[in-house]
Amino acid sequence: MVDLAAQYAGIRKEIEREVLGVLAGTHYILGPQGEALEKEVAAKLGCAAAVGVASGTDALHLALRAAGIGPGDEVVTTPFTFIATAEAIAYVGAAPVFVDIDPRTFNLDPALAEQAVTPRTRAVLPVHLFGQPCEMDRLTDLCRRKKLLLIEDCCQSFGADFSGKMTGTFGLAGCFSFFPSKNLGGAGDGGMITTNDPTFAERLRTLRNHGSRVRYHHHEIGYNSRLDELQAAILRVKLRRIGAYTEGRRNAARAYTRLLAGSGMATPHEAPNRTHVFHQYTLRTDRRDDVQSALNAAGIASAVYYPIPLHRQEVFAGDLSSLSLPHAESAAAQVLSLPMFPELTGEQVTRVCRAVTEAVSG
Numbered sequence: 001m002v003d004l005a006a007q008y009a010g011i012r013k014e015i016e017r018e019v020l021g022v023l024a025g026t027h028y029i030l031g032p033q034g035e036a037l038e039k040e041v042a043a044k045l046g047c048a049a050a051v052g053v054a055s056g057t058d059a060l061h062l063a064l065r066a067a068g069i070g071p072g073d074e075v076v077t078t079p080f081t082f083i084a085t086a087e088a089i090a091y092v093g094a095a096p097v098f099v100d101i102d103p104r105t106f107n108l109d110p111a112l113a114e115q116a117v118t119p120r121t122r123a124v125l126p127v128h129l130f131g132q133p134c135e136m137d138r139l140t141d142l143c144r145r146k147k148l149l150l151i152e153d154c155c156q157s158f159g160a161d162f163s164g165k166m167t168g169t170f171g172l173a174g175c176f177s178f179f180p181s182k183n184l185g186g187a188g189d190g191g192m193i194t195t196n197d198p199t200f201a202e203r204l205r206t207l208r209n210h211g212s213r214v215r216y217h218h219h220e221i222g223y224n225s226r227l228d229e230l231q232a233a234i235l236r237v238k239l240r241r242i243g244a245y246t247e248g249r250r251n252a253a254r255a256y257t258r259l260l261a262g263s264g265m266a267t268p269h270e271a272p273n274r275t276h277v278f279h280q281y282t283l284r285t286d287r288r289d290d291v292q293s294a295l296n297a298a299g300i301a302s303a304v305y306y307p308i309p310l311h312r313q314e315v316f317a318g319d320l321s322s323l324s325l326p327h328a329e330s331a332a333a334q335v336l337s338l339p340m341f342p343e344l345t346g347e348q349v350t351r352v353c354r355a356v357t358e359a360v361s362g
């Protein structure tokens, strides 16, 4: 699905120099690399501050915690996402309220989100799934009218914008993952929270470091959730190339869509006024399992993100057995993601498309 070796080959010398520099410098946690990365990410995305943490899951968890969301609160979110989105809501003792998606974009439907708001709702947590921004004009308007916090799950959308404004800068917090296969990925786990609220940023810096602002002075229970200096050094090298990486993904997506026209597969819908950064290139077909077996047989990778919507996951299903979210359920039954990474060649795309077309017709 992802050829990390192809990416490494292009930046190996620079990465090795930076990594060796950190090793020799022996400052491994909360040092100059992390600080520089935070400033560079904030500048790149156009927000006041960014705070490095240990993972995307922690970014979501600490953002919700620092926002003061807790037991008795409800957070409106999508059921069609990775489990971590809802796990983070559960970590703080709040209840995820799953609402159905727009079947064209796979993203949270703003009208249904509004209908789900109750007096207990504190926040809306949209996910820019597969790298395509949600309807941020309607979601920010909803949050303003209903006095709700907006916390974006940007784990798949680094560099994506809606009407020229970067994902992660619309509300109180944007939560990013630097898991190796993400659009901006490290050589291990990592994450970051972006915000325009300096007080909130300070709260996050305290929470990630054992509730401590001054060493060995602790005024609240915090966590150990830092982005380490080796990861930060590696991520800075890749951040300098993120524009080209996004362009590589978008070029591959364009080639896929051109070659799959008329194949009978539904290719991704790109909604207007936004840049889709194609963390995944995801098809829809009611013959998904047949197509996937045929691709397997041809030695071509494919993946199902995600086969079970969160309201049907065992951990949540007990309370939600009567909840029906038909668009999320049918997406889970029909989606199939093809290999996607910036270095994908035209030849590789052609080979994948030929196999897909044969699978559909065969």
Ligand SMILES: *Cc1c(COP(=O)(O)O)cnc(C)c1O
Pocket (backbone or CB within 6 Å): 055, 056, 057, 058, 081, 082, 084, 085, 127, 153, 155, 156, 176, 177, 178, 179, 189, 190, 191
């Ligand atoms: C990857 C991902 C996460 C979790 O990020 P980690 O860094 O793996 O903890 C959360 N939400 C979404 C949508 C993701 O894709």
